[in-house]
Amino acid sequence: xxxxxxxxxxxxxxxxxxxxxxxxxxxxxxxxxxxxxxxxxxxxxxxxxxxxxxxxxxxxxxxxxxxxxxxxxxxxxxxxxxxxxxxxxxxxxxxxxxxxxxxxxxxxxxxxxxxxxxxxxxxxxxxxxxxxxxxxxxxxxxxxxxxxxxxxxxxxxxxxxxxxxxxxxxxxxxxxxxxxxxxxxxxxxxxxxxxxxxxxxxxxxxxxxxxxxxxxxxxxxxxxxxxxxxxxxxxxxxxxxxxxxxxxxxxxxxxxxxxxxxxxxxxxxxxxxxxxxxxxxxxxxxxxxxxxxxxxxxxxxxxxxxxxxxxxxxxxxxxxxxxxxxxxxxxxxxxx
Amino acid sequence: xxxxxxxxxxxxxxxxxxxxxxxxxxxxxxxxxxxxxxxxxxxxxxxxxxxxxxxxxxxxxxxxxxxxxxxxxxxxxxxxxxxxxxxxxxxxxxxxxxxxxxxxxxxxxxxxxxxxxxxxxxxxxxxxxxxxxxxxxxxxxxxxxxxxxxxxxxxxxxxxxxxxxxxxxxxxxxxxxxxxxxxxxxxxxxxxxxxxxxxxxxxxxxxxxxxxxxxxxxxxxxxxxxxxxxxxxxxxxxxxxxxxxxxxxxxxxxxxxxxxxxxxxxxxxxxxxxxxxxxxxxxxxxxxxxxxxxxxxx
Amino acid sequence: xxxxxxxxxxxxxxxxxxxxxxxxxxxxxxxxxxxxxxxxxxxxxxxxxxxxxxxxxxxxxxxxxxxxxxxxxxxxxxxxxxxxxxxxxxxxxxxxxxxxxxxxxxxxxxxxxxxxxxxxxxxxxxxxxxxxxxxxxxxxxxxxxxxxxxxxxxxxxxxxxxxxxxxxxxxxxxxxxxxxxxxxxxxxxxxxxxxxxxxxxxxxxxxxxxxxxxxxxxxxxxxxxxxxxxxxxxxxxxxxxxxxxxxxxxxxxxxxxxxxxxxxxxxxxxxxxxxxxxxxxxxxxxxxxxxxxxxxxxxxxxxxxxxxxxxxxxxxxxxxxxxxxxxxxxxxxx
Numbered sequence: 001x002x003x004x005x006x007x008x009x010x011x012x013x014x015x016x017x018x019x020x021x022x023x024x025x026x027x028x029x030x031x032x033x034x035x036x037x038x039x040x041x042x043x044x045x046x047x048x049x050x051x052x053x054x055x056x057x058x059x060x061x062x063x064x065x066x067x068x069x070x071x072x073x074x075x076x077x078x079x080x081x082x083x084x085x086x087x088x089x090x091x092x093x094x095x096x097x098x099x100x101x102x103x104x105x106x107x108x109x110x111x112x113x114x115x116x117x118x119x120x121x122x123x124x125x126x127x128x129x130x131x132x133x134x135x136x137x138x139x140x141x142x143x144x145x146x147x148x149x150x151x152x153x154x155x156x157x158x159x160x161x162x163x164x165x166x167x168x169x170x171x172x173x174x175x176x177x178x179x180x181x182x183x184x185x186x187x188x189x190x191x192x193x194x195x196x197x198x199x200x201x202x203x204x205x206x207x208x209x210x211x212x213x214x215x216x217x218x219x220x221x222x223x224x225x226x227x228x229x230x231x232x233x234x235x236x237x238x239x240x241x242x243x244x245x246x247x248x249x250x251x252x253x254x255x256x257x258x259x260x261x262x263x264x265x266x267x268x269x270x271x272x273x274x275x276x277x278x279x280x281x282x283x284x285x286x287x288x289x290x291x292x293x294x295x296x297x298x299x300x301x302x303x304x305x306x307x308x309x310x311x312x313x314x315x316x317x318x319x320x321x322x323x324x325x326x327x328x329x330x331x332x333x334x335x336x
Numbered sequence: 337x338x339x340x341x342x343x344x345x346x347x348x349x350x351x352x353x354x355x356x357x358x359x360x361x362x363x364x365x366x367x368x369x370x371x372x373x374x375x376x377x378x379x380x381x382x383x384x385x386x387x388x389x390x391x392x393x394x395x396x397x398x399x400x401x402x403x404x405x406x407x408x409x410x411x412x413x414x415x416x417x418x419x420x421x422x423x424x425x426x427x428x429x430x431x432x433x434x435x436x437x438x439x440x441x442x443x444x445x446x447x448x449x450x451x452x453x454x455x456x457x458x459x460x461x462x463x464x465x466x467x468x469x470x471x472x473x474x475x476x477x478x479x480x481x482x483x484x485x486x487x488x489x490x491x492x493x494x495x496x497x498x499x500x501x502x503x504x505x506x507x508x509x510x511x512x513x514x515x516x517x518x519x520x521x522x523x524x525x526x527x528x529x530x531x532x533x534x535x536x537x538x539x540x541x542x543x544x545x546x547x548x549x550x551x552x553x554x555x556x557x558x559x560x561x562x563x564x565x566x567x568x569x570x571x572x573x574x575x576x577x578x579x580x581x582x583x584x585x586x587x588x589x590x591x592x593x594x595x596x597x598x599x600x601x602x603x604x605x606x607x608x609x610x611x612x613x614x615x616x617x618x619x620x621x622x623x624x625x626x627x628x629x630x631x632x633x634x
Numbered sequence: 635x636x637x638x639x640x641x642x643x644x645x646x647x648x649x650x651x652x653x654x655x656x657x658x659x660x661x662x663x664x665x666x667x668x669x670x671x672x673x674x675x676x677x678x679x680x681x682x683x684x685x686x687x688x689x690x691x692x693x694x695x696x697x698x699x700x701x702x703x704x705x706x707x708x709x710x711x712x713x714x715x716x717x718x719x720x721x722x723x724x725x726x727x728x729x730x731x732x733x734x735x736x737x738x739x740x741x742x743x744x745x746x747x748x749x750x751x752x753x754x755x756x757x758x759x760x761x762x763x764x765x766x767x768x769x770x771x772x773x774x775x776x777x778x779x780x781x782x783x784x785x786x787x788x789x790x791x792x793x794x795x796x797x798x799x800x801x802x803x804x805x806x807x808x809x810x811x812x813x814x815x816x817x818x819x820x821x822x823x824x825x826x827x828x829x830x831x832x833x834x835x836x837x838x839x840x841x842x843x844x845x846x847x848x849x850x851x852x853x854x855x856x857x858x859x860x861x862x863x864x865x866x867x868x869x870x871x872x873x874x875x876x877x878x879x880x881x882x883x884x885x886x887x888x889x890x891x892x893x894x895x896x897x898x899x900x901x902x903x904x905x906x907x908x909x910x911x912x913x914x915x916x917x918x919x920x921x922x923x924x925x926x927x928x929x930x931x932x933x934x935x936x937x938x939x940x941x942x943x944x945x946x947x948x949x950x951x952x953x954x955x956x957x958x959x960x961x962x963x964x965x966x967x968x
Contacts, residue, residue: 018474029490138365138622142614144566146573147589147607150596154604158597232731233739239690239731240751240802241723244716254741273479277570291482292574295489307486311478318477330786331740 004332008322012315017070019311023304024069030300034058037300040082078305083297088305092287097180098168099286102278103271105202106210110267114214115260118221122229123248133218140215146277149208153281156204163200166283170197205282209274213267220263224256231255258329265321269314359627366623372616380432387426388414391583395421400599416601418592424601427583428609434584435613438499438568439561445503447510447557454514455541458522469515472508480505484567488576495584498577502564509556517549551628558624562617569610585610639810639842640666640689643702647681647688647866650696657916658684658697660866663940668809671836671843673857673874675850675889679910681866682846683732686812690729691719707809725755728803732815734795738787744771744798745783751805770801774831793824797831804835811836812844817852829856850889854878862886865911865921872946880956882948884926887958920951928952928960 030037035052044052053059057068072078078088114137121133157165168182169175175182175189183202186194228234229252237251275288283289287306294302326332350358360366379386389395395413399421402409409416415424453472457465475483487501518541521527527544535543571577572586580591585606592602642664650656659681666672676682688699691711704711706727711719731737739747748767752758758766764783771779774797787795796816803811813832817825833856836843845857853860853874860877862870862885870883881887890896891904908925911917920938923929932951940949952960 014470015474015477018470019477022474026486026490138618139611139615142562142566142611142618144569144573144586144607144610144614146570146586147603147610150589150593150603150607154596154600232733232736235692236731236737236799236802237739238692239723239729240754241720241725242750242754243720246750246754251739251742255739258741269477269479269482273481276481276485277573280574291485295485295576300489303486303489307478307482310482314479315477328741331788 004326005323008319008326012319015315016312019308019315020070020073021066023308023311024066026307027300027304028062037298038082040298073308078308079301081294081302082299083294083302088302089309091290091302092306092309094180095285095287095290098182098284099272099275099279099288101181101183102202102205102209102284102286103268103275105206106208106271106274107213107264107267109206109210110213110217111264114217115221118218118260119225119248119253119256121218121222122225125226130222133222137215137218140211141219143211143215145208145211145274146281148211149205149278149281152204152208163204164197166201168198168201168285169194170201173197205278205284208281209271209278212270212274213264216263216267216270217260220260221256224259225252228252228256254328258325261321261325261328265318265324268317268321272310272314356627360623363623363626365619366626369616369619369621369623372612373620376432376613376616377436379429380436383430383433387423387429388412389423389426391422391427391430392581393422393426395423397421400595400602402599403601415605416599418588418602419595419599422581422583424605427588428585428605430583431585431588431606431609432613434495434578434582435565435568435610438495438502439564439617442499442503442506442564442568443557443560445499446506446560447553449503450507450510451514451546451553453507454511455518455545457511458515458518458545459537459541465515468511472511475505476508476512480563481567481570484571485574485576488571493576493579495578495582498568498571501571502567505567506560506563509560510553513552513556514549517552518545521545521548555621555625555628558617558621562614562621565610565617566614637708638665638705639668639670639707640664640844641703641705642685642689643704645685645688645699645701645704647684647693648698655698657866659688662863662866662868664861664868665944666810666842666844668842669836669840670859671833671845671857673853673860674844674846674863675848675853675860676863677848677910679865679912680863682863683814684866685863686729686814686844686846689812690723690727721755724751724803724808725806726808727810727812728806728808729812729814730796730799730803730816733819734799735787735792735819737799738790738795740787742786743783744785744787744790748783748798748802748805751802755806766805767801770805771798773804773835774798774801776801793820793828796820796828800828800831800835804839804841807839808841810842810844812846814846815848816845818847818849832856851893851895862889865916867921867949868940868947869922869949870947871942876946880954880958882946882953883950884928884954884960885922887954888927920949928964928966930964930966 027034027037035049035056035058036042038056039052041048041052057065060068076089078092080087081091084091117133117137121130124130153165156162164170169186173186173189173191173194175185175191175194178185178188182198183195186198229248233255234247234252237247242251272288275286276292277288278284279286279288280292287310291303291306291310293299294306360370395417398410398413398417400419401413401417401421403416404411404414406416413423413425415428417423418427453468457468478486484498484501484505487504488497491497491500521544527540530540530544568577568584569586569589572584573590575587575590578584578587580587588606589603592599592606596603642662645659645662645664646657647659648655648657662681662685664672664685674682674685684693687693689704689711693699699712701712706722711722738744745764745767748770749763752763752766768779768783771782776782776794776797782790782794782798787798790798796819800816811832816832817828820828829852832843832845835841845852847853857874860872860874861868862877862883864885870877870881870886872882877886878890881890885906888904888906892906894903897903906925911921911924917924917934918937919935920926920929920933923933926933930952936951938949938951940947942948952962952964955961
């Protein structure tokens with residue numbers, strides 16, 4: 001098992017190096033001047049320009065600059081925001097829990113609805129229910145989620161007035177950030193109504209963000225279940241006199257989950273990309289909104305660091321899914 | 337069955353295109369999708385003839401007019417007008433042009449580049465292959481919208497740059513598919529045979545290998561249309577794609593945000609247009625995959 | 635005769651739509667006495683596997699099962715509730731399948747799958763269940779049973795997997811064991827061992843064994859009675875020695891003639907021409923007539939009925955006499 005872990009883990013190193021190269025070259029591909037881009041200053045005099053060139057190391061050969069950059073990255077130094085002068089890593093870490101909370105809840109919604117819907121659709125194949133699940137999930141898969149988010153706001157916030165339009169919690173509450181996760185912090189604070197407020201702020205963005213993963217999970221679960229239900233071992237399970245629940249819920253589902261887990265892992269990328277849109281619409285203070293604002297402000301160190309960190313998170317999560325795959329699929333674990 | 341017999345016999349199997357159509361027709365969703373794609377293409381081609389007004393003409397006397405069937409609406413503006421008095425319907429119809437254009441340009445660009453890279457990687461193997469495929473892996477590690485946003489951040493916002501960004505984002509899919517097909521085909525005997533017969537590298541690639549991976553590439557390209565439309569709209573919505581007053585659906589939505597409470601139609605219709613066209617391409621793509629995939633044929 | 639353990643009368647299994655049904659089993663009668671070994675023989679497509687699945691209640695929609703009665707130990711299986719029937723499956727009626735490698739669930743250990751059967755039907759403490767699982771593996775002669783308990787199916791060979799399947803099937807001391815081609819997917823070298831094991835367990839436990847196979851030589855070594863099926867119908871039944879000595883149906887005769895041991899010294903193995911009729915080409919008259927060496931005019935016109943006593947039956951207009959020639963006034967030119 002440990003060897004399996006090491007083998008898989010070593011695979012992400014070249015990918016990580018590739019991403020640092022990509023992000024590094026990003027800055028050098030900006031049309032115009034790299035010094036202006038990195039410092040955010042315009043129209044400076046020649047002396048200051050020369051000093052900055054030297055300070056930023058732009059007078060050295062490219063490969064030296066790259067290794068210098070890589071060295072800083074490995075020490076956790078991703079530079080400073082031009083706008084706020086804050087460390088990029090600090091800003092990221094402060095905002096990241098909000099994105100994690102939102103993505104986690106979105107995935108929870110996707111799984112809570114997508115898995116049962118997919119299983120039921122497979123069991124009731126070619127019925128109205130099956131067609132409905134497939135139709136709705138194809139629509140969900142084709143949904144421009146920024147528009148879907150607006151429709152949700154139009155219905156639940158504007159027309160019905162059930163949920164607030166933006167933010168993470170009502171401004172009346174001033175909670176000390178303990179974990180960074182508003183749902184937990186609001187519970188810890190003990191303030192009456194705080195949790196309710198946090199939840200009502202979370203629900204719409206989570207639904208909007210969870211829609212595409214939901215559609216993907218439902219489709220994948222259905223096709224995996226259909227495949228597994230034809231297998232001989234399902235017939236064996238039935239011949240053993242097991243209840244329908246054990247046959248479907250344990251013998252079939254356990255095998256069907258193997259491909260579904262892979263798909264769930266791939267959805268982490270979808271969630272981060274979706275967070276860019278969802279957070280912008282709901283003014284959710286996470287890294288998606290942070291990145292979009294940085295682009296509009298031409299805050300290149302933030303853009304550079306934000307993309308590097310997001311990509312790193314995605315490859316780490318994919319590694320984790322790979323390992324989990326080994327746990328749920330005995331055939332992978334034991335193969336040498 | 338010998339080749340000569342197949343050609344000579346009058347009762348030869350149906351033409352491949354006909355056989356494809358027979359399979360495709362069985363999938364009702366796919367036929368509906370294809371019909372919708374045709375309608376969208378016609379709307380785009382004849383936008384000037386169909387649209388009742390110019391997409392950028394501002395009717396100052398008629399700002400935020402609701403759709404015709406609502407109180408206060410007028411038959412002059414079937415789907416109402418936007419905050420500066422432009423006709424929604426005309427803007428939507430002209431929007432199909434942009435969306436199809438974005439799809440066409442970015443998919444073709446991506447297809448040509450991706451197939452070339454895939455052919456090179458699959459044919460030459462070795463260091464070239466590792467370098468190309470590693471780069472593709474890195475690009476795939478980033479979610480498409482994030483990568484597109486990063487590229488636009490570098491190139492600067494705008495419709496053309498958004499097309500480039502989307503083309504780059506889709507590249508790895510084509511490259512991977514082509515490489516896999518090339519490697520599979522190169523191992524087959526007929527390729528060896530034509531090589532022994534003295535066929536050159538280019539000839540083998542374009543005569544033997546490429547025709548054998550067209551089916552999956554066609555499917556991928558169709559589905560690529562839908563993701564191109566979706567990503568372009570997302571970029572437009574974020575203010576990184578097409579800029580106002582271009583009647584692009586995503587940027588129309590962005591500029592309608594503040595009227596979400598007062599004028600539902602400026603928010604609803606552009607999104608619906610995006611959804612329907614993406615859905616149309618997805619349905620068609622799924623149908624193509626089922627009809628073209630020989631493994632699923634019975 | 636004592637009360638039969640399994641008593642099937644006029645079993646009919648259909649697939650396809652109501653308008654265009656495809657008949658897989660067509661009016662099958664079968665009686666199995668307690669402790670008896672009955673062989674069911676037929677080519678693929680003859681309905682023998684479908685019959686066993688129908689007894690187990692494993693035919694799913696769009697398949698339809700009907701019968702005058704389908705009794706196990708006097709209780710009608712078709713009239714039973716789903717849960718009542720599940721209570722019998724794996725406990726009183728057990729089954730093993732053709733392909734052992736794909737019949738075990740790849741995600742669970744041998745112990746889990748064995749213990750599951752025991753727990754569902756009998757229950758008991760964790761340690762007691764594990765001990766019984768171990769004992770079962772030893773009874774089916776799996777070497778190093780203790781270690782195999784924690785193995786996953788992909789770590790076992792085909793023969794080993796089939797032994798696990800057998801252990802699972804006999805876990806609750808069933809009174810009827812249905813074995814559907816239990817040796818077909820195994821290496822030739824382990825086929826004989828597997829049959830030996832099944833027979834030994836059958837004798838020790840006094841359970842009835844329904845052995846389904848396409849291989850008559852398997853029946854010769856094991857069964858007391860044999861049922862020959864063709865295209866969903868029973869064409870001949872009888873005691874094994876009688877049938878092997880003097881088959882009365884031309885199909886049985888042809889099957890026997892195709893056995894390798896009866897072809898010693900010949901240039902070519904005798905084979906039956908043609909294939910079992912499919913869903914759209916069921917012939918008129920006797921279903922066998924297009925492939926029958928003795929087909930005459932009545933065979934093409936009238937479908938024969940099963941005739942005979944409870945000991946031996948045959949479905950042929952011109953049942954063969956002890957010399958192997960068609961009787962009953964057969965005349966090919968008629």
